[in-house]
Amino acid sequence: MHNGKRVSRSPRFWAPFEQGALEVPTSMLVIRPADAQGLEGLGEVTLEQGFFPVHAILKNAGYTVTPRAEGRFDMVLVNLTRSKAENLCNIARACAMSQGMVLVNGAKTDGIESLLKAVRKLVPVEVVSKAHGKVFWLEAAPMPDAWLAAGAMVPNKAGLLSAPGMFSYEKVDAGSAMLAPYLSGLKGCVADLGAGWGWLAAQALGPDVAKIVLFEAEHNALEAARLNLTDERVAFVWSDVLNIGKTEPFDVVISNPPFHQGRVAQPEIGAGFIRSAAHILTPKGRLLMVANRQLPYERVLDTHFRKVTMLEQNSGFKLFEASLPKR
Numbered sequence: 010m011h012n013g014k015r016v017s018r019s020p021r022f023w024a025p026f027e028q029g030a031l032e033v034p035t036s037m038l039v040i041r042p043a044d045a046q047g048l049e050g051l052g053e054v055t056l057e058q059g060f061f062p063v064h065a066i067l068k069n070a071g072y073t074v075t076p077r078a079e080g081r082f083d084m085v086l087v088n089l090t091r092s093k094a095e096n097l098c099n100i101a102r103a104c105a106m107s108q109g110m111v112l113v114n115g116a117k118t119d120g121i122e123s124l125l126k127a128v129r130k131l132v133p134v135e136v137v138s139k140a141h142g143k144v145f146w147l148e149a150a151p152m153p154d155a156w157l158a159a160g161a162m163v164p165n166k167a168g169l170l171s172a173p174g175m176f177s178y179e180k181v182d183a184g185s186a187m188l189a190p191y192l193s194g195l196k197g198c199v200a201d202l203g204a205g206w207g208w209l210a211a212q213a214l215g216p217d218v219a220k221i222v223l224f225e226a227e228h229n230a231l232e233a234a235r236l237n238l239t240d241e242r243v244a245f246v247w248s249d250v251l252n253i254g255k256t257e258p259f260d261v262v263i264s265n266p267p268f269h270q271g272r273v274a275q276p277e278i279g280a281g282f283i284r285s286a287a288h289i290l291t292p293k294g295r296l297l298m299v300a301n302r303q304l305p306y307e308r309v310l311d312t313h314f315r316k317v318t319m320l321e322q323n324s325g326f327k328l329f330e331a332s333l334p335k336r
């Protein structure tokens with residue numbers, strides 16, 4: 010009990026099962042689960058999660074996980090992400106893959122209200138409000154083609170392929186654009202940590218680069234990068250940069266590190282990227298990175314590199330060159 014109210018410990022998506030409105034099906038697909046909470050009671054589940062760190066946790070917990078699901082399931086549960094276009098696309102995909110019900114689960118901050126309105130215009134929907142959000146469900150029915158198309162990869166303003174949900178998917182990020190002039194003339198083996206759909210790596214791919222490896226956690230973004238960079242010197246690694254493990258040594262690391270996980274600012278992710286950069290560089294290697302101006306990366310750079318120079322700054326970003334990694 011909390012403030013005199015009963016507090017349910019089960020995740021929001023359990024509400025329709027707990028209320029007896031739905032029965033747990035034999036086979037279920039869960040799109041974009043954030044963690045394993047509540048999944049154990051669902052019977053035979055397949056999980057779709059393309060974000061490597063979460064994918065790895067779910068896989069290690071013994072679940073069947075794929076970055077992109079296909080096939081038919083008795084029920085499909087869609088967990089919302091921050092991208093409305095990706096959510097519309099996932100609801101349309103869920104309707105195509107379910108031979109029964111489709112559940113949609115999200116917080117108010119994920120835009121669940123506007124998706125509920127949009128679906129309600131097309132088909133009957135039932136809904137439960139819980140924990141600053143809602144779960145609604147509908148009988149699987151064909152959704153508008155435009156919803157499916159909303160999540161597709163298309164050429165963006167930079168002329169490269171990207172899709173909603175990817176970082177800065179419509180145009181080149183201002184921070185990356187600021188770093189780009191410092192990437193001409195790179196030599197040897199280069200790593201791009203958090204490579205997204207590949208624009209920054211494409212700028213670094215000059216004639217003296219022997220190899221460039223793109224490390225990226227979002228499967229879909231890496232797939233776009235694969236289509237965008239077809240040079241045979243380019244390699245792609247779907248991985249968690251914070252747990253990069255053993256790699257070949259790199260002469261240069263370039264990065265525009267993430268500083269958000271969901272909606273929460275987490276500068277320690279960027280700090281982890283700096284640690285990993287120091288770990289994979291040769292003793293004479295250097296890191297070229299761009300960071301949002303307000304993020305306090307100077308200390309962590311000094312901790313992991315002998316020489317740190319601020320190359321440039323403006324009202325939004327700082328550019329750093331850090332060399333001679335400390336072992």
Ligand SMILES: C[S@@+](CC[C@H](N)C(=O)[O-])C[C@H]1O[C@@H](n2cnc3c(N)ncnc32)[C@H](O)[C@@H]1O
Nearest residue numbers: 176185203204205225226227249250265266267
């Ligand atoms: C700020 S974006 C930069 C993308 C791209 N380099 C650019 O300049 O447009 C950071 C990228 O890091 C990826 N990312 C986030 N967490 C990650 C992790 N733990 N491991 C690897 N990549 C990660 C995000 O998916 C995103 O594509």
